[in-house]
Amino acid sequence: MRIALSLAGRLLILLVIFAGIAVAFGLAMVNSSLPDSREEPGIPTLSAAVAITLDEHGIPRIQAMNERDAAVALGWLHARDRMFQMEAMRRGAAGRLAEIAGPSALRLDRFSRTLGLVQSAESDLAALSPQARDLLDAYAEGVNALIAARGRLAAPEFLALGEPEPWRPVDSLLWGKVMGLWLSGNWRRELEYARQAQVLPADRLDDLWPRDASAGRPDLAALPGAVPLARILEAVPVFGVDAPLPDSASNAWAVTGARSASGAALLANDPHLGFQAPILWYLARIDFPDGSFRAGASAPGVPAIVIGRNQRLAWGFTTTHSDTQDVFVERLSGADSYETPDGPRPFTIREERIAVRGRAEPEVLLVRETRHGPVISGLDGIAAAQGHVLAVSMANLAPRDTAAEALLALNRATTLAQARAAAALFTSPPQNLMVASAEGSIAQYLVGRTPIRRAGDGRLPSRGWDGSMDWTGFVPFDAMPHIENPASGQIANANSRPAPADHPVFLGVDWYGDWRLRRIRELLAERPKHDLAGFAAMQNDVVSLLARDILPALLAVPPPPGLPGRAQALLRDWDGAMRAEAPQPMIYHAWLRAFRRLALAQGGAPEGTSAGPEFTRLLLTDPARGAAWCGAAGCAPILARALVEATAEIESAQGGDPAKWAWGRAHLATFEQPILRFIPILGGMTRLAAPSPGDGETLSRGGMRGGGDTPYAHLHGAGLRAAFDLGDPDGAVAIIATGQSGHPFSQHWDDLLQRWRDGDVVRLGREPAMVAGTIRLKPEAAGVPSEPEPRQRRR
Numbered sequence: 001m002r003i004a005l006s007l008a009g010r011l012l013i014l015l016v017i018f019a020g021i022a023v024a025f026g027l028a029m030v031n032s033s034l035p036d037s038r039e040e041p042g043i044p045t046l047s048a049a050v051a052i053t054l055d056e057h058g059i060p061r062i063q064a065m066n067e068r069d070a071a072v073a074l075g076w077l078h079a080r081d082r083m084f085q086m087e088a089m090r091r092g093a094a095g096r097l098a099e100i101a102g103p104s105a106l107r108l109d110r111f112s113r114t115l116g117l118v119q120s121a122e123s124d125l126a127a128l129s130p131q132a133r134d135l136l137d138a139y140a141e142g143v144n145a146l147i148a149a150r151g152r153l154a155a156p157e158f159l160a161l162g163e164p165e166p167w168r169p170v171d172s173l174l175w176g177k178v179m180g181l182w183l184s185g186n187w188r189r190e191l192e193y194a195r196q197a198q199v200l201p202a203d204r205l206d207d208l209w210p211r212d213a214s215a216g217r218p219d220l221a222a223l224p225g226a227v228p229l230a231r232i233l234e235a236v237p238v239f240g241v242d243a244p245l246p247d248s249a250s251n252a253w254a255v256t257g258a259r260s261a262s263g264a265a266l267l268a269n270d271p272h273l274g275f276q277a278p279i280l281w282y283l284a285r286i287d288f289p290d291g292s293f294r295a296g297a298s299a300p301g302v303p304a305i306v307i308g309r310n311q312r313l314a315w316g317f318t319t320t321h322s323d324t325q326d327v328f329v330e331r332l333s334g335a336d337s338y339e340t341p342d343g344p345r346p347f348t349i350r351e352e353r354i355a356v357r358g359r360a361e362p363e364v365l366l367v368r369e370t371r372h373g374p375v376i377s378g379l380d381g382i383a384a385a386q387g388h389v390l391a392v393s394m395a396n397l398a399p400r401d402t403a404a405e406a407l408l409a410l411n412r413a414t415t416l417a418q419a420r421a422a423a424a425l426f427t428s429p430p431q432n433l434m435v436a437s438a439e440g441s442i443a444q445y446l447v448g449r450t451p452i453r454r455a456g457d458g459r460l461p462s463r464g465w466d467g468s469m470d471w472t473g474f475v476p477f478d479a480m481p482h483i484e485n486p487a488s489g490q491i492a493n494a495n496s497r498p499a500p501a502d503h504p505v506f507l508g509v510d511w512y513g514d515w516r517l518r519r520i521r522e523l524l525a526e527r528p529k530h531d532l533a534g535f536a537a538m539q540n541d542v543v544s545l546l547a548r549d550i551l552p553a554l555l556a557v558p559p560p561p562g563l564p565g566r567a568q569a570l571l572r573d574w575d576g577a578m579r580a581e582a583p584q585p586m587i588y589h590a591w592l593r594a595f596r597r598l599a600l601a602q603g604g605a606p607e608g609t610s611a612g613p614e615f616t617r618l619l620l621t622d623p624a625r626g627a628a629w630c631g632a633a634g635c636a637p638i639l640a641r642a643l644v645e646a647t648a649e650i651e652s653a654q655g656g657d658p659a660k661w662a663w664g665r666a667h668l669a670t671f672e673q674p675i676l677r678f679i680p681i682l683g684g685m686t687r688l689a690a691p692s693p694g695d696g697e698t699l700s701r702g703g704m705r706g707g708g709d710t711p712y713a714h715l716h717g718a719g720l721r722a723a724f725d726l727g728d729p730d731g732a733v734a735i736i737a738t739g740q741s742g743h744p745f746s747q748h749w750d751d752l753l754q755r756w757r758d759g760d761v762v763r764l765g766r767e768p769a770m771v772a773g774t775i776r777l778k779p780e781a782a783g784v785p786s787e788p789e790p791r792q793r794r795r
Contacts, residue, residue, distance in 0.1 A: 031745065032153055033150075033152075033153040033154070033155060033156045033158075033159065033743065034743055034745060034746055035080045035081065035743075035746075036773075037054060037772060037773030037774075037775075038773055038774055038775065039775055039776075040775070040776045040777075040778055041076075041145065041146075041149055041775075041777060041778070042777075042778045042779070042780040043072055043076065043141065043142065043145045043777050043778070043779065043780070044779065044780040045072060045138065045141045045779075046069050046072055046777060046778070046779035047065055047066060047068065047069055047779065048064075048065035048066075048069060048779060049776055049777060049778050049779060050062060050063065050064045050065075050069055050070075050072070050073045050776070050777040051063040051774070051775075051776055052073065052077070052774070052775040052776070052777065053768060053771050053773070053774055053775075054768075054771070054772050054773035054774070054775070055762075055768035055769065055770055055771065055772060056768075056769070056770045056772045057283075057739070057740060057748060057751060057752060057762060058081070058739070058740035058741060058746075058747075058748035058751075058772070058773075059283045059284065059285075059740060059762065059764070059768070060077055060284050060285070060775075061284075061285045061287065061766070061767075061768055062074070062077075062284065062285065062286045062287065063287050063288075064286060064287075064288060065288070065289065066288070067135065067288075067412075068134065068135060068138045069138075070286045070288070071135045071136075071138035071139045071142065071303040072138045072139070072141050072142040072145075072777070073142060073286075073777055074139065074142065074284065074286070074298060074303055075138070075139035075140060075141065075142025075143040075145075075146075075167070075303060076142035076143065076145055076146050076777060077142075077282075077284070078142075078143065078282060078298070078300040078301065079142065079143040079146035079147060079154060079167070080146055081282065081300075081740055081741050081742060081743075081748075082278060082282060082300035082741075082742040083143075083146070083147070083154040083155045083158070083164060083742070084154075084155035084156075084157040084158065084675075084742055085278055085300050085742045086143070086167070086171075086300045086301045087155075087157075087158075087164050088674055088675055089174065089175060089178060089300075089301055090171045090174050090301070092108060092112065092178065092674075093112055093117045093118070093121075093174035093175075093177055093178050094112065094117065094118045094174065095108075095109040095110070095111075095112035095113035095117075095118075095352065095354060096109065096354075096355070097109055097675070098354055098355065098356045098357060098363075099355045099356070099357055100161055100357055100675065101357065101675055102356060102357040102358050103356055103358070103359075106354065106356065106363065109354050110354070110365055113352040113354065113365055113367065114352075114365070114367050114374050114375075114376060114378075115181070115374055115394075115397060116350075116367070116369075116374065116397075117174060117177040117178070117181070117397075118170070118174070120177060120397050120399075120401070121170045121173040121174050121176075121177055122170050123399060123400075124173055124399075124400065124401045124402075124404075125169060125170050125173055127399075127400045127402070128402070128404060128405055129405060131408075132404055132405045132408055133169065135303050135304075135408060136169035136172050136173075136303060136404070137169055138303065139167075139169070139172060139302075139303035140166075140167045140168060140169050140171075140172070143167035144166050144167055147163070147164055147166065147167070151163045155742060155743065156743060156744070156745070157675070157676070171301065172301050172302055172303065172404070173401075173404055174301070175299060175301040175302050176302075176401070176403045176404060176428065177396075177397075179429060180394075180396030180397070180401075180403070180428040180429040181394075181396060181429075182273075183319050183429040183430070183431070184319075184324050184325060184394070184395070184396055184428075184429045184430055184448075185325070186321075186323045186324065186325045186326075186458070186508070186510075187325035187326065187327050187392045187394065189510065190325075190326070190327045190458070190459065190460060190461055191327060191390075191461070192610070193205065193459060193460060194460050194461055195606075196208060196605070196606070196609060197460065199604075199605075199606050200604065200605060203628070204603060204604075204605070204628070204629075207615060207618055207619075207625055207628070207629070208605070208609065208611055208615055249272040249318075249319065249494070249495045249512075249701060249703070249716075250269070250270060250271040250272050250317065250318035250319055250493075250494070250495065250718075251268070251269070251270050251272075251318065251492075251493075251494045251516060251520065251539070251699055251701070251718075252267070252268065252269040252270075252316045252317070252318045252432065252434045252492070252493050252494075253267075253268055253434075253490065253491065253492035253493070253520050253524065253535075253538075254266060254267040254268070254434055254435075254436045254442040254444075254490065254491050254492075255442065255489055255490045255524065255530055256440050256441065256442050256485065256489040256490070257439070257440020257441075257727075258440065258489050259489040259490060259524075259528070259529055259530060260440070260529060260530060260531070260725070260727065261529045261530065261531040262531070262725050262726075262727025262728060262731070263440065263727055264436075264437075264438050264439075264440055264725065264726035264727030264728075265314070265436035265437055265438070265439075265440050265441060265442050265726050266436060266530055266531070266532065266535055266723070266724065266725050266726070267309075267314040267315070267316055267434060267435070267436035267442070267535075267723070267724050267726075268316070268535040268536070268538065268539060268721075268722070268723040268724075269307055269316025269317065269318070269434065269722055269723075270539050270701075270718035270720060270721040270722070271307065271316075271317060271318070271718065271719070271720055272701045272703065272716060272717050272718055272719075273716070273719060274715060274716050275669065275670060275671045275672075275714070275715050275716065275717065275719060275737065276671060276672060276673070276674050277671035277672055277673050277686060277687070277688050277738050277749075277750075278671075278673075278738045278739065278740075278741065278742040278749070279671065279719040279720070279736050279737045279738045280299060280719055280720075281297040281298070281299060281306075281307075281719060281720040281736045282297070282298050282299065282300050282736075282740060283296070283297055283298075283734055283736060283740065283762075283764060284296075284298050284305070285732075285764045285765075285766070286305075287766060291311065292310060292311050293310060293311055293729075293766070294308060294309070294310045294411055295308055295309055295310075295732045295764040296308015296309060296722055296724075296732060296734060296764065297720050297722060297734060297736070300742075302407070303408075304407045304408055304410075304411050305411055306407065307720065307722055308722065308724070308732070309724040309726070309731075309732055310411065310412075310413075310414065311414065311438075311729065312414035312415070312437060312438045312439075312726070313413050313414050313415070313418075313419060313435060313436070313437050313438070313726070314435065314436045314437075314724035314726060315410055315419065315433060315434065315435045315436075316433075316434050316722070317431045317432065317433055317434070318431065318432045318434070318493045318494065318495060319429070319430070319431060319432070319495055320430045320431060320432055320446060320448070320495075320498050320507065321430075321495055321508065321510075321511065321512065322430045322446075322448075322450055322498075322507035322508045323457075323458040323459075323507065323508030323509065323510070324394070324395035324396065324429075324430050324448065324449060324450055324451060325392060325393065325394045325395065325396075326372075326392070326393045326451070326453075326458050326461070326462050326469075326471070327376070327390055327391070327392050327393075327461040327462070328370070328372040328373075328390070328391045328392070328393060328461065328462050328463070328464030328469075329388055329389075329390060329461050329462065329463055329464055329465075330370050330372070330375070330388060330389050330390070330391050330464040330465060331387060331388055331464070331465040332387050332388060332389065336349075338370055338389070338464075338465070339465040340371060340465065340467070341465075341466055341467035345370075345371065347368040347369060347370065347375070348368070348369040348370075349366060349367070349368055349369075350366075350367050350369075351364060351365070351366055351367075352364070352365040352366075352367055353365075366378070368389070369391070370389075370391040370464065372391045372392070372393045372464055372470075373391050373392045373393045373394060373397070374391060374392060375389045375390065375391050376390055376391065376392050377389045377390040390461065391464065393451075393471065395427075395428065395430070395448065395449040395450070395451055395474065396427075396428035396429050396430075396448070396449075397428075398427070398428075398449060398474075400427070401427045401428050402425045402426075402427050403425075403426050403427055403428050403429075405425050406422050406423070406424075406425035406426040406427075406447070407422075407426075409421065409422035409425060410422040410423075410433075413435075414437075415437060415439075416435065416437050416439075416441045416443055416484065419433075419435040419437075419443065419445075420443070420445060420482075423435075423445035423447050423477070424447075424477040424478075426447035426448055427448060427449050428448050428449065429448050430446070430447070430448035430449070430450060431446075431447050431448055432444055432445075432446060432447075432493045432498050433445045433446075433447050434491060434493065436724065436726055437726060438726040438727070440726075441484070441485050442484075442485060442486075442490075442491055443482065443483060443484040443485065443491070444482065444483040444491045444493065444498070445480070445482045446480040446481060446482060446498060446499070446507075447477075449474040449475075450474060450475040450480070450505065450507060451471040451473075451474060451475075452471060452472050452473050452474065452475060453469060453470075453471060453472070453506075454467070454468060454469055454470050454471070454472050455468055455469050456469045457506070457508075457509045458508065458509065459509050459510065475505050479504075479505055480505055481498065481499035481500070481503045481505060481507075490521075490524050492517055492520040492521060492524065493517065494514070494516035494517040494520060494699075495512050495516070496511055496512055496513065496514035496516075496517045497511045497514075512612075512614070513546065513612075513613060513614050513617065513697070515544065515545040515546045515549075515613075515697045516697060516698070516699055516701075518545050519541065519543060519545050519698075519699055520538070520699065523538050523541065531725070532723055532724075532725040532728075532731055532733060535723040536721070536723050536733055536759075536761050537759070538699060539699060539700065539718065539721045539723070539759075540699070540700045540721075540759035541698065541699040541700060542577050542578045542579060542693045542694045542698045542699070542700050543575065543576055543577050543578075543698060543699075544576045544577070544578055544695060544697045544698050545576070545697070546613055546617060546697040547574075547576035547578075547588060547697075548575075548576040549617055549621065550592075550616065550617055550620045550621065551571065551574070551576065553620035553621065553635075553639070554568070554571060554588070554591065554620075554639065555568070555571060555572060556636065557636055557639045557640050557643065558636075558640070560640060560643060560644060563647050563648075563651060563656065563658065564643045564644050564646075564647045566658050567583075567587045567643070567646075567647045567650075567658040567661075568587075568643060570583055570584055570587060570658055570659070571584055571587060571588065574588075578663060578667075578693050578694050578695045578698050578700075578702065579663065579693050580662065580663055580664030580667065580691045580692055580693040581662050581663075581664060582662065582663055583658055583659060583660070583661035583662060583663070584663075585663035585667070585693075585695065586650055586654070586661045586662065586663045586665075586666060586667075586712075587646065587647070587650070587658065587661070589663075589695065589712060590646035590647070590649055590650050590712075591639075591642055591643050591646040592616055592642075593646070593706070593711060594641075594642035594643075594645040594646045594649075595616070595635075595638060595639055595642035596611050596615070596616055597642075598638045598641060598642055598645075599619055599629050599630055599635065599638055600629075602629060602630055602631060602638060603628070603629035603630070610706075613696065613697060619635055620635060620639075653665075653666065654666075662691075663693070664691030664692060664693065665691060666710075666712040666713075667691065667692055667693070667694075667695075667702055667704070667712050667713070667714050668689045668690065668691055668692065668710075668713055668714060669689065669690050669691075669692040669702070669714040669717070669737070669757065670687065670688070670689045670710075670713050670714065670715055671687070671688040671689070671737065671738055671753075672686070672687050672688075673686040673687075673744075685744065686744045688738060688750050688753055690753055690754065690757045691757070692714045692717075692757055694714075694717070696716075700717070700718065700759070701716070701717040701718055702714045702717055703715065703716030703717055704716070718737075719736060719737040719738075720734065720735070720736050720737070721734065721735050721756075721761065722734040722735075723761070729765075729766065730763060730764075730765030730766060732763065732764040732765070733761040733762065733763050733764065734761060734762065734764060735752060735755060735756045735760060735761045735762060736752055736756065737752070737753060737756045738750055738752060738753055738756075739751045739752045739753070740752075
């Protein structure tokens, strides 16, 4: 027995030793995947050496001889710092996430395959100019040089997944396809609206989905009976579950030179997208020998600055939320065809085979397409109704998408006229492009394709079989409601209607509230002239004009006894500021969340009905509509019940003293790695979180999911803030929400998070304040020009 125990003990010791060796080896490999801060790799396709200096945050300053060499360098840097993020993006767009993530990614894969994003990108690549294709080639050369040198060490995730496939120019176009898809999601709203229309009267629908008095046709399509819209929506990716981006928003504003302290125009932009770790954006500055430069936010996968400035022009984007997608009800004509105005037509059919990690056989998806677009009611084997299917038309997937061409042209533009010419090339997604020039001019151009409908306003699914509601083309660029150098000297947009209601171009029927826009105008009116620091401070403003609008209704509720009454009393002197350390925003949001749920149930809305802040404001400021939903006594009784429920909820989480409650403890800005978040332990290790101020209606946007175990978690907002002063060559400040690196063990994984939370910025000047690394990309050929030596540390 002693001998047996001794042998078992020895085996156990050996196993522990081997396990320790394996762990040490794994950690050593992960550590080896960290990039060096000083190296001199060779890339044969460079025309000249490229000098790169890294500042203390890992933000590169690139000195390149020409635009092509700069694209090579940017591709190399993106791959160095964000290769797995790029891999996840292209896999998501191509419907190949399940290969590495397993069945949990199937819903997103089915959706991407059904839309045919890869086929669309391949077709668009062939239609681009030779110059644009050459820059995409150059970018891919840089990415592939890094992959060739690092292999599985390109990112720690590849230690388990294997070496990434070579980057292709078409992969860069997939980034635009993904952004086009998630920045124009009206088609899903049509299905949600149609589902509500099956059970609610028209006046209730207009309360839930506020209808603006737009031009356009009021005649709506009628769906055939018994369409299982809830099941169809369940087959579509959902933000916060398996889709990386939610409904989007953004702020942007600009002032002319006459309103600027520098005498040149100023521009600020903060795009609001779903949070992830690392964040979508990567900061960089590129300088050329002739003194020209580009600085701002790039996106890994894209060979250009997406939001930024050059020596003479600055640019930024917000989403128009115009309606550029329609669902069409197609009537079947037999098993394999559908009806058209010209008679039956067979479906275009393609087979998609989706490999799934952990399964021996791939899933086979049969995609059917009609003349309007792919059939979405077959995403999960779901039929729309007897004899019908649902297809979707998306302007962002129309052929000959030249958005890549437009972005490259915008990077080169130095005048308002050149910016307008670049804007005309943008085909997707629908955006407000705001520009400012060194001459002091400003403009806003509505870009992207906007469909012209033969009939209908696009709010409900349209008849597809008779052609009566087809698209007849797209609105010409010059007919869109652009703005150039307004008399006010300022332009602002925050996703509310971007054009007057009487403008002849029909953009859509559903628009969001204008509280952020009104706040921007208030702040711009406070000072006759503005500067860069003031613009950056405005981006961190947390005053909610919506809260100020509806606070009187909350204070009019008779004070309940006990804890609810004490909580309500804290709102009496509140200014509507959503400060992280304050209790009032916590009380306000919990109260309104409970109120919406009770009011929807009282008004007969089906379970799962969503309602935005526009609905809440309507019920609390319009007595007639409040009575329609809350009952003849109005909404005060429901508000009183909601306050009791809300304070009990907060008490269970933050204790019984309302004065010690804090919004930031519930409103945590949360950033998760899109793939690793599904893996136990690793998901928690790579999650970033920080208490944050703001909410969905403040300039410092703090968008929330609204449901689940963490309804107040901050998951959607300004992952990038940037501001530009065209009067100063170094007048570019920005901040991103996580860090430059996508490597969880890197010091730059999260080193900008606290500065972002606190409203700080970094300057993207020509000379970094501190040099933390130097990289020299060398052409592996003789007799090529050389660049200046990397800049020395500033003394």
